[in-house]
Amino acid sequence: MLDTGRNLTHQLTHQLGAAIVQGQYAIDKPFPTEAELSLQFNISRSVTREAVKMLTAKGLIASRPRQGIRVMPSAHWNMFDADVLSWTLNARPSLELLREFTQLRMAIEPEAAVLAAENNKDSAKMKAIGDALARMKRADEGHDDPLSADIEFHCAILAAGNNRFFFQLREFIQVALRVSIASTNQLKGVLTADYDDHKRIYDAICAGDQEGASKAVKTLLQEVMQLINVSLVKPT
Amino acid sequence: MLDTGRNLTHQLTHQLGAAIVQGQYAIDKPFPTEAELSLQFNISRSVTREAVKMLTAKGLIASRPRQGIRVMPSAHWNMFDADVLSWTLNARPSLELLREFTQLRMAIEPEAAVLAAENNKDSAKMKAIGDALARMKRADEGHDDPLSADIEFHCAILAAGNNRFFFQLREFIQVALRVSIASTNQLKGVLTADYDDHKRIYDAICAGDQEGASKAVKTLLQEVMQLINVSLVKPT
């Protein structure tokens, strides 16, 4: 136990973070004090405090003298933090959460494609999208990992828009796609996303066709959403 | 110095976080070591380490033995963390960043309105939107704060959609709207946003008119964007 990660603080952070997100410490039930955690994990007080501070920074807990540490309501958790997201997806790999994630994608990605199309003069960024598309083709022929190629394609679009907020969402999308698909491999269809659908997006962006790019992304995501909804109604 | 915030660790975290985001520590220039920071702020090693861990959790820095602490490239900063966002906006209250933020809103908020319209049976959440709208009317007559009412309205829509990710964005939108408008009060027009524009959004959501709700939000945000673009081209 406690031996994944770079150092003790990180290990404890991940262990506690995962446990909290998993609901192991209910919001009303008492959370262990610093002293108890140190004892329980056989670890020094400083390490415990540092881990507590990291989880505090991510919005999972808060601590005050005399009151101890308490778990914050999940509304306060920073879901856009890659760690928190990955703990959440691993703890409860529910189709419901996957649906919510896809709804977010349906907001973000069409607009990201619009921004990319607006910025289609930046040849380096266009090339990055094209390269990812090429990887997808190679993956179709069995010479590359289809999931990685797919993720890279969507991230390249997010990066192409000259917008720091969209750029930042790459890691988020990356983690969510990888984790959620890994844990719900029943949705195999998402993996083998059509090359042609993606090529349509790429072509529209390169042509500077904002409306077309947006539409093409929406079409793709609606297919994903439909798959999820079918699975939600009639779970296998 | 160092007396805002709950405890020493938080104070140091905010001070260093703001300084980093402000570019006070360039990414290539050496960052002070733990020992130097402790000396410089006349503070114990533990407090320094805890602050470093909090900033690490937010993606601003990373630390390794022998190498010390280094500032991460800004692409790695967790911009969706309320602290990081507020430091950034306060450090560089640029119209450019405001434009990027509004582009993000144009992705998020129309879809949020769609989800809210989809979920229009939840009377408590509909009431929350209605209450915020009422506050806006009162603000128009000078009996309430127009900015707070405006923010509350948009956050109520984000909360109405039964989607954890959109819900999480409330704090983000809240901070960004408050800070950016506070520092760019030249855009007074954003403050006195038309009551009628907002009422149209509310009505469409209540009626379950997804398309109409989306359109109404887009119209509102396009006005904001136009104002920003005008200011960007011809700064006052």
Next chain:
DNA sequence: ATCTCATAAATATATAATATAAATAGGCTA
């Protein structure tokens, strides 16, 4: 009885001293 104020207890906060481990740079050897 109820209110107020002092006291006590619990817990995080903060400091300090010391030891260990990891990573790098530089020099040494082959």
Next chain:
DNA sequence: TAGCCTATTTATATTATATATTTATGAGAT
């Protein structure tokens, strides 16, 4: 030149102790 020591730097980790903050308790006054 390549590979291997060795020294050094720096974060990492432990431990002991002291302080501050908040809540609960109880005594005394009204």
